[in-house]
Amino acid sequence: MVTHEAHLSLMILSAASAAPPATCRPWGRFRLNGLRRPGDVVFGGLFEVHFLTVFPELSFTSEPEQPRCERLDPAGFQVAQTMAFAIEEINRDPNFLPNITLGYDLYDNCVKLGVAFRAAMALVSGARETFPETGCAGSPPVLGIVGDPGSTHSIAISRVLGLFRVPLVSYFATCSCLSNRREYPSFFRTIPSDAFQVRAMVQILQRYNWTWVGLVVSDDDYGLYAARAFREEVARFGCVAFHETLPRDNSRVEVKRIVAVVLQSTARVIVVFSTEAYLLPLAEELVVQRVTGRQWIASEAWATSPVFHTPQLLPFLGGTLGIAIRRGEIPGLRDFLLRLHPDGTPDNNMVDMFWEEVFSCRFERSRVAGGRVCTGQEDLASIETAYSDVSDLRAPYNVYKAVYALAHALHDLLRCEPGRGPFAGHACAQLNTLQPWQLAYYLERVNFTTRFGDRVSFDENGDALAIYDVMNWQKGPDGAIKLVTVGVFDESSPEGQTLRLAEDKIFWNFEMNTAPRSVCSESCPPGTRLAIRKGEPVCCFDCLPCADGEISNTTDSSECFRCPSDFWSNRERDRCLPKPIEFLSFGEPLGVCLTAASLLGACVCMAVLSVFARHRHTPVVRANNSELSFLLLASLALCFLCALLFIGRPQDWTCQLRHVVFGLAFALCISCILVKTIVVVMAFRATLPGGDLMKWFGAAQQRGTVVICTAVQATICMAWLITTPPVPFKNTRYQNSRIIFECAVGSVSGFGCVLGYIGLLAAVCFLLAFLARKLPDNFNEAKFITFSMIIFCAVWITFVPAYVSSPGKYSDAVEVFAILASSFGLLVAIFMPKCYIILLHPEENTKKAMMSRAPHKK
Numbered sequence: 001m002v003t004h005e006a007h008l009s010l011m012i013l014s015a016a017s018a019a020p021p022a023t024c025r026p027w028g029r030f031r032l033n034g035l036r037r038p039g040d041v042v043f044g045g046l047f048e049v050h051f052l053t054v055f056p057e058l059s060f061t062s063e064p065e066q067p068r069c070e071r072l073d074p075a076g077f078q079v080a081q082t083m084a085f086a087i088e089e090i091n092r093d094p095n096f097l098p099n100i101t102l103g104y105d106l107y108d109n110c111v112k113l114g115v116a117f118r119a120a121m122a123l124v125s126g127a128r129e130t131f132p133e134t135g136c137a138g139s140p141p142v143l144g145i146v147g148d149p150g151s152t153h154s155i156a157i158s159r160v161l162g163l164f165r166v167p168l169v170s171y172f173a174t175c176s177c178l179s180n181r182r183e184y185p186s187f188f189r190t191i192p193s194d195a196f197q198v199r200a201m202v203q204i205l206q207r208y209n210w211t212w213v214g215l216v217v218s219d220d221d222y223g224l225y226a227a228r229a230f231r232e233e234v235a236r237f238g239c240v241a242f243h244e245t246l247p248r249d250n251s252r253v254e255v256k257r258i259v260a261v262v263l264q265s266t267a268r269v270i271v272v273f274s275t276e277a278y279l280l281p282l283a284e285e286l287v288v289q290r291v292t293g294r295q296w297i298a299s300e301a302w303a304t305s306p307v308f309h310t311p312q313l314l315p316f317l318g319g320t321l322g323i324a325i326r327r328g329e330i331p332g333l334r335d336f337l338l339r340l341h342p343d344g345t346p347d348n349n350m351v352d353m354f355w356e357e358v359f360s361c362r363f364e365r366s367r368v369a370g371g372r373v374c375t376g377q378e379d380l381a382s383i384e385t386a387y388s389d390v391s392d393l394r395a396p397y398n399v400y401k402a403v404y405a406l407a408h409a410l411h412d413l414l415r416c417e418p419g420r421g422p423f424a425g426h427a428c429a430q431l432n433t434l435q436p437w438q439l440a441y442y443l444e445r446v447n448f449t450t451r452f453g454d455r456v457s458f459d460e461n462g463d464a465l466a467i468y469d470v471m472n473w474q475k476g477p478d479g480a481i482k483l484v485t486v487g488v489f490d491e492s493s494p495e496g497q498t499l500r501l502a503e504d505k506i507f508w509n510f511e512m513n514t515a516p517r518s519v520c521s522e523s524c525p526p527g528t529r530l531a532i533r534k535g536e537p538v539c540c541f542d543c544l545p546c547a548d549g550e551i552s553n554t555t556d557s558s559e560c561f562r563c564p565s566d567f568w569s570n571r572e573r574d575r576c577l578p579k580p581i582e583f584l585s586f587g588e589p590l591g592v593c594l595t596a597a598s599l600l601g602a603c604v605c606m607a608v609l610s611v612f613a614r615h616r617h618t619p620v621v622r623a624n625n626s627e628l629s630f631l632l633l634a635s636l637a638l639c640f641l642c643a644l645l646f647i648g649r650p651q652d653w654t655c656q657l658r659h660v661v662f663g664l665a666f667a668l669c670i671s672c673i674l675v676k677t678i679v680v681v682m683a684f685r686a687t688l689p690g691g692d693l694m695k696w697f698g699a700a701q702q703r704g705t706v707v708i709c710t711a712v713q714a715t716i717c718m719a720w721l722i723t724t725p726p727v728p729f730k731n732t733r734y735q736n737s738r739i740i741f742e743c744a745v746g747s748v749s750g751f752g753c754v755l756g757y758i759g760l761l762a763a764v765c766f767l768l769a770f771l772a773r774k775l776p777d778n779f780n781e782a783k784f785i786t787f788s789m790i791i792f793c794a795v796w797i798t799f800v801p802a803y804v805s806s807p808g809k810y811s812d813a814v815e816v817f818a819i820l821a822s823s824f825g826l827l828v829a830i831f832m833p834k835c836y837i838i839l840l841h842p843e844e845n846t847k848k849a850m851m852s853r854a855p856h857k858k
Helices: 004-018 074-092 113-125 151-164 194-207 221-234 252-264 276-289 333-338 346-359 395-414 436-443 589-614 626-646 652-686 699-723 748-771 782-805 809-840 847-851
Strands: 034-037 041-047 050-054 068-072 102-108 144-146 168-170 187-189 212-218 239-246 269-273 295-298 321-325 447-449 455-457 467-475 481-490 499-501 528-532 541-545 567-569 576-578 727-731 739-744
Touching: 034 074, 034 346, 041 074, 041 113, 041 395, 068 074, 068 346, 074 102, 074 333, 074 346, 074 395, 102 113, 113 144, 113 151, 144 395, 144 436, 151 168, 151 187, 151 221, 168 395, 187 395, 194 221, 194 269, 194 295, 194 321, 194 467, 194 481, 194 499, 212 221, 212 252, 212 276, 221 239, 221 269, 239 252, 239 276, 252 276, 321 395, 321 481, 395 436, 395 447, 395 455, 589 626, 589 809, 626 652, 626 699, 626 809, 652 699, 652 727, 652 739, 652 748, 652 782, 652 809, 699 748, 739 809, 748 782, 782 809
Parallel strands: 041 102, 041 144, 144 168, 168 187, 212 239, 212 269, 269 295, 295 321
Antiparallel strands: 034 102, 050 068, 321 467, 447 455, 467 481, 481 499, 528 541, 567 576, 727 739
């Protein structure tokens, strides 16, 4: 019972076979050239045995002659004979398909789609001559077909054969479009898809870091589909510098334009997906314009083509790397080929054509008149042709694998155990009712290893495992180009390394025999980032150095990364180094100078104190409360020593102590000076008639005043320490490249109150001293206090802007300098005049001298 779908498929098949082509050429009576051997199971084959199809002139007044095929290709006939050999080999093996005899039915497609399609229809229908006029009589239909070698032919034939699930196993059709299982459900191939070829080429490009490449393709399904896949793969790591399509009509103008593009481009590597026919005009133009310095990457369609292996092309195409179909060894094939002899049967007319072509003779039964008559006993071993050359079996090896794949599928099918089959009801296929779709089921699961060691299986898309040879075009002994295998690409490699190259065997047609560089822009080294040039491909970029504090530690980094907060970039911008920690240390020159000045000031204070202690009974010392003088000298020494707390690595205790000691020491110092100033003023007022103020401001009151003034500062400091005390702080605001280790004041208002209180005491002291500066004493201490307060206020007024504007450790240095300058100012202004009298003019250190009065100035 024929289903509706099958009936519809038969209608489509009949229409496709019966309808004439658009050119109205007489395909219905076209005699197909072929080879045939009957068998229990027959496999078909479609091969390119002739190069050309010659069509007769159409006069429309008489019946036209049949089209004929011309220019027989001995290598193509060898490919067809390889299928016959494989089937004969299988039939001789008693353990493989026992009790089954395989047959074959082979046709020549004459490199024409119409002929190939007609032959395929004859194979699946069983009609060999005038199908469909004579019906479906003749040999039984084939269960599978080996071929067609052309991608375009395979696309057309598979669309029809797929309706019946007739397996078509191509040995040379590489278009990646044929991997579409929905459109071509019964298509298989023993040659890898162009997608795998593209991967192999891309891996070669990546191996040598060729990221800037040109692309030239043929204007057919093979070239266009390969170009699309290639661009997608290259986009992941590189760029296509230019993409040119070879003209169908071999236009010389267009070819010259393509060569001009090649010359103008900076790409040194050019990938070509094309057949010989499209590429040959371009190769000739390369010779004319003497285009050298280019590395060519050849696709499998022309990588092994002998038409380019001439001495003239060596300077321009020498060093080419090509992807070639896997070469194999077929033991016994040469002997089989040489045993061929014509048998005179019409079913094997292809042998007659080959014989006539090789020996330049004709058979009496031939349609060609004239010439020497062939005897059929000529010796093939006596001549050297491509037919008998088995040194480089590539396409024949794929045919060999295709035949064995069909045979293994049949073998697995016949070994099915009843009740455990894969079909409806766990049924097994039967030989007498075997259907092509049943064979296709087992073909999808076939898995075996050839005698050459190559594993054969098909993936879910019907594609074979990708195995390529990598060829290198080198100079041969005769000065022509010879092919040398320098590597292999194997997708099934157990080591996971699909591309293996013997780089020491590769010949590079460049200076020093080294691989060329082909990049639009050189790689950006670590420490830089790439910036793509506007309007150019992503492979064309500039290398910009990373900014301060940022690094890139990889080649061709797209961005720079900021270092952590405690790290900074090195000079090369490729590593983050710990930031140097900077603080005012005792070991650096500035720290040494400040420390020496601080200790010197403290020592001077102690020296003055010792002088005063030794002369404590003299009038100069006793004149103005010697107790306050001793206390003032002690506080000044403390001021000098507190500067040391600002030097050295900041710690919690030093940060808190430095400002407290600073505030208390200066508050005590200024309080003492303030009391001394008050005493001077009151002492003058007490000498006036009726003046009795000194009894209200005796020694006890003076001590109390100092204690109260100092206690106020102590209260301020205590409140500051309790609320927000100063703490060590790593400051990165001033200099990003280093850490300024300083003491953060914690509370700016607390620090301001400490300074403000000292300033208030100094201002009051200055005001009183200024008012008492013209008192008529011979030794008037008020004018020295006035001068000391001027120095003190000047230092601390200038301190504020200097402190704010000083970066890092220099802010501490400014504060230390202010402490030392103001302390030295007080020490010199107040005590040096007294020391001068005590040590150098002791005659003035008498009560009489002190009590003498200078004339009053009006």
